[in-house]
């Protein structure tokens with residue numbers, strides 16, 4: 420038993436405002452995943468890990484892991500749903516990795532599913548659901564949810580570090596332009612900096628185009644042991660490191676800061692250490708980071724070790740996160756371009772790294788050179804928990 | 816074949832074939848009464864929450880929080896167990912009623928259920944020294960404010976779907 424685990428393929432639904440139920444989305448992504456991988460059958464699957472954040476409220480359905488097993492015809496001996504707000508998909512992947520590394524199973528289906536759109540007239544209900552991932556009694560009650568929480572990080576980062584409104588817009592323009600070449604993305608119109616600056620200031624200083632979407636979608640990957648991976652593909656994406664951090668903090672008072680995420684730093688340092696990465700900027704070729712809002716990506720450059728603290732704005736302005744930059748960040752278009760079906764996002768990020776390794780991406784958004792090392796990052800809720808995973812072409 | 820096709824296919828003179836399944840309309844309520852969950856404010860009395868003293872103090876005009884009698888840690892939100900030492904020997908201590916604005920935004924298009932009628936409103940983070948809390952900032956709009964502005968406590972009485980006299984804190988510019 421090698422202990423290593425690799426992604427050998429996966430599949431997706433179309434993301435956006437879908438005329439589809441939660442169960443429809445799970446079936447579409449499941450079928451697409453198995454259709455993508457030759458040599459692995461549903462009968463090979465021993466573990467099923469489902470990332471799903473709020474099916475209880477968005478789709479009035481709980482206990483969703485056995486529902487997926489039934490829909491896809493899987494007899495699983497290890498089965499669970501993970502809920503870690505916006506990082507649920509990566510959490511599902513992490514537990515599947517741990518199960519394989521521990522030698523308990525060889526083949527896992529990791530699938531993330533979220534049905535979020537209830538119709539525009541029910542937007543306040545949708546926003547309530549997002550509000551409740553914060554401490555509802557003391558933060559949600561004050562009007563905080565996605566945009567109004569992260570806007571205050573932007574306000575503070577601009578105040579402390581001189582980050583500009585234009586620099587935030589550059590993040591959105593970059594990612595949304597990448598998404599124009601992503602066939603499943605929710606937003607496929609290329610966007611420039613002026614478009615972002617002129618969009619509605621929905622939670623100032625953040626504008627509408629600084630925000631990711633409300634998205635129906637699902638994504639799946641097959642994660643298998645090294646032995647199995649060698650049987651079925653020449654281009655696996657091995658998980659080489661995985662870290663998480665939560666500093667006993669969730670509500671505003673207990674977050675370490677409103678300009679930094681030391682949890683992201685801790686999680687990434689743990690993953691880098693496992694992967695033997697000493698200089699992340701030099702060694703990581705492609706990064707899928709959690710750009711739920713434009714400001715998030717700026718802070719992530721700093722906390723993941725790509726830029727010094729306070730210099731995330733300059734990092735985007737100097738083009739260092741472009742496809743041909745020091746590290747290609749969010750080539751599929753990120754959450755800003757693809758949308759953010761909560762439980763599916765982390766799974767989709769990992770699939771994107773695999774596709775960048777195999778070259779199965781359109782030329783317009785292919786990472787320059789042959790990327791060898793990838794990273795995925797997710798934050799959850801108030802930014803209380805950060806999760807980082809590194810992937811490579813070779814086992815660790 | 817649709818049901819209309821079937822009734823017109825000539826197989827039955829009265830329009831209903833004997834092997835049609837029985838059919839009737841059943842009614843479900845036009846409205847359902849949900850538990851009081853969606854107005855965001857907790858029930859604040861001793862029957863419902865271990866931190867009722869926090870709400871009672873606020874009702875009496877004072878913003879307080881818990882302080883651990885064993886290790887001295889000051890918590891916010893208030894607790895019934897100290898997260899630093901797990902002591903349940905906690906006392907309520909006063910927080911300052913004036914502080915400074917640490918950050919802020921304005922909620923415009925993304926308000927939750929029960930808050931949409933209030934938009935636009937300012938949501939901020941207020942620095943009170945030992946404690947930094949989120950709060951709505953009344954009597955101000957986004958354009959009026961700057962980080963570091965002094966703000967002071969305001970108490971709102973919640974008129975809503977319970978018999979309880981519920982209260983909450985907000986802040987206003989000094």
Ligand SMILES: [Zn+2]
Nearest residue numbers: 883886897900
């Ligand atoms: Zn204590």
